[in-house]
Amino acid sequence: MADLRAAVAFEWTKIRTVRSTLWCLILCLLVSVLIALLFGWVLRGAYDDMSAEGRARFDPVASGFNGLRLGMICLVVFGVLTITGEYGSGTIRSSLAAVPRRGVFYTAKVLTCTAIALAVSTVVVLATFFTAQTAIGAAHNASITDAGVPRAVVGSVLYMTLLCVFALGLATVLRSPALTLGILVPLFFMVSEILNNIPGVRNAAQFLPDAAGGIIMRREPQAHTILTAWTGMAVLAAWTLAALTAAHLTLKHRDP
Amino acid sequence: MIEIDRLTKRHRTRTAVDDLSFTVEPGRVTGFLGPNGAGKSTTMRAVIGLERPTSGRALVHGLPYAELRHPLRQVGALLDARALHGGRTARAHLLGLARGNRIPDRRVDEVLDTVGLTGAADRRAKGFSLGMAQRLGLATALLGDPSVLLLDEPLNGLDPEGIRWIRGLMRGLAAEGRTVLVSSHLMDEMALTADHLVVIGRGRLLADTPAERFVARTGSLEEAFLRLTADASDHRAGKEAR
Numbered sequence: 464m465a466d467l468r469a470a471v472a473f474e475w476t477k478i479r480t481v482r483s484t485l486w487c488l489i490l491c492l493l494v495s496v497l498i499a500l501l502f503g504w505v506l507r508g509a510y511d512d513m514s515a516e517g518r519a520r521f522d523p524v525a526s527g528f529n530g531l532r533l534g535m536i537c538l539v540v541f542g543v544l545t546i547t548g549e550y551g552s553g554t555i556r557s558s559l560a561a562v563p564r565r566g567v568f569y570t571a572k573v574l575t576c577t578a579i580a581l582a583v584s585t586v587v588v589l590a591t592f593f594t595a596q597t598a599i600g601a602a603h604n605a606s607i608t609d610a611g612v613p614r615a616v617v618g619s620v621l622y623m624t625l626l627c628v629f630a631l632g633l634a635t636v637l638r639s640p641a642l643t644l645g646i647l648v649p650l651f652f653m654v655s656e657i658l659n660n661i662p663g664v665r666n667a668a669q670f671l672p673d674a675a676g677g678i679i680m681r682r683e684p685q686a687h688t689i690l691t692a693w694t695g696m697a698v699l700a701a702w703t704l705a706a707l708t709a710a711h712l713t714l715k716h717r718d719p
Numbered sequence: 720m721i722e723i724d725r726l727t728k729r730h731r732t733r734t735a736v737d738d739l740s741f742t743v744e745p746g747r748v749t750g751f752l753g754p755n756g757a758g759k760s761t762t763m764r765a766v767i768g769l770e771r772p773t774s775g776r777a778l779v780h781g782l783p784y785a786e787l788r789h790p791l792r793q794v795g796a797l798l799d800a801r802a803l804h805g806g807r808t809a810r811a812h813l814l815g816l817a818r819g820n821r822i823p824d825r826r827v828d829e830v831l832d833t834v835g836l837t838g839a840a841d842r843r844a845k846g847f848s849l850g851m852a853q854r855l856g857l858a859t860a861l862l863g864d865p866s867v868l869l870l871d872e873p874l875n876g877l878d879p880e881g882i883r884w885i886r887g888l889m890r891g892l893a894a895e896g897r898t899v900l901v902s903s904h905l906m907d908e909m910a911l912t913a914d915h916l917v918v919i920g921r922g923r924l925l926a927d928t929p930a931e932r933f934v935a936r937t938g939s940l941e942e943a944f945l946r947l948t949a950d951a952s953d954h955r956a957g958k959e960a961r
Contacts (some may be wrong), residue, residue, distance in 0.1 A: 470819055473800055473920055481807055549804075552804040553803075554803065554812075556764075556798065556802055560768070560769065560791070561770065562819055
């Protein structure tokens with residue numbers, strides 16, 4: 464009946480013909496790699512001054528991925544703009560005139576956004592990993608084949624992709640880029656961090672989307688978490704699915 | 720052919736369209752008239768599935784719009800010409816829509832040429848004047864070579880040359896056997912262009928009649944329109960003083 468393949472071609476054309484897309488994705492790479500480089504250099508020098516306990520806790524993978532937390536905001540902005548650009552400009556109406564089945568329209572948008580996020584995340588995570596490990600230096604760094612490292616790398620790609628799609632879903636419900644980013648950016652940078660350091664709520668805070676999915680970015684599991692790398696990823700996947708379901712329902716029951 | 724069948728659209732506090740029924744036949748230009756807020760745009764949006772009717776339905780070629788496989792190849796609509804992404808070029812805007820409905824890419828250049836935007840094809844839409852946006856909106860409507868056209872105030876922002884051109888275009892499209900529904904508040908223009916008139920007020924049907932007969936009552940379309948809608952206008956200035 465409806466033509467999903469054509470709808471995907473439509474979404475792809477829309478995404479690649481606005482400059483903000485390219486800017487977000489390039490910034491995502493630059494920010495992640497530059498911070499990885501900086502952290503790596505600092506750690507290379509600082510390792511010798513660390514206490515024995517500090518050295519034992521030192522996780523070159525997690526430290527190297529610190530840049531991803533900032534770079535990933537650019538990917539989240541990309542996900543948000545993919546839909547809010549349509550509401551802000553009013554092109555949502557010509558888009559829905561072209562693809563009137565809301566389910567087909569939104570499936571195409573989610574598929575296209577996911578594919579791009581996955582491709583970009585793969586490049587960014589690998590570039591960040593190798594930059595950071597090179598900067599940390601052969602003495603203390605991790606190799607991509609070390610135990611726990613492939614999981615952290617693959618997991619980080621999934622983490623970034625899912626957060627981007629989660630943001631797309633939330634932005635579809637809220638329609639406003641300012642509102643969506645106003646919720647997500649503080650959540651990612653502050654709220655999770657703060658709540659995770661308050662003993663009483665720590666157990667609940669690790670179920671927030673960014674905290675749950677981020678567990679996998681470490682080489683070694685942390686001590687005090689209920690969630691593990693993969694159950695944390697499953698929690699993030701559940702958040703993403705919930706956001707997309709809410710988005711689909713609002714799209715279906717709201718006049719554009 | 721467009722069928723509006725007992726269409727009602729109620730918003731939270733007011734009724735935009737109230738049990739409206741009429742049919743738009745192919746092969747002629749149908750003028751869609753009504754005072755501001757009469758429900759013209761709501762009705763047109765309902766035809767292309769942008770408003771969910773409270774009750775009733777709008778059909779194109781006997782089908783709800785959402786059931787058309789490649790709708791732009793059957794229905795072309797110019798509803799809100801300003802609804803463009805400012806960062807996207809005219810060509811890119813059309814190209815996406817074409818790909819979404821499996822319309823050949825070459826149609827993009829053809830319609831840009833038809834509306835006289837070839838020179839501005841690679842300019843970003845944020846620099847467009849209302850007239851240029853309106854021309855791009857028309858290009859969008861014509862993209863899929865549709866048999867049904869819905870044009871909401873297509874003359875807005877156009878210069879006299881553009882207005883004359885659109886008049887010829889609409890008459891030509893109707894002469895080719897297409898269904899053309901056009902709303903306008905310019906009575907002189909409608910008198911020149913429309914073969915048939917549908918007049919609504921406060922969401923209800925006031926007249927559905929050949930244009931000649933409508934005008935014959937008073938000698939001028941404007942006068943006939945004002946008399947007919949006198950009691951169905953919400954926004955007439957100084958009503959008491961008349």
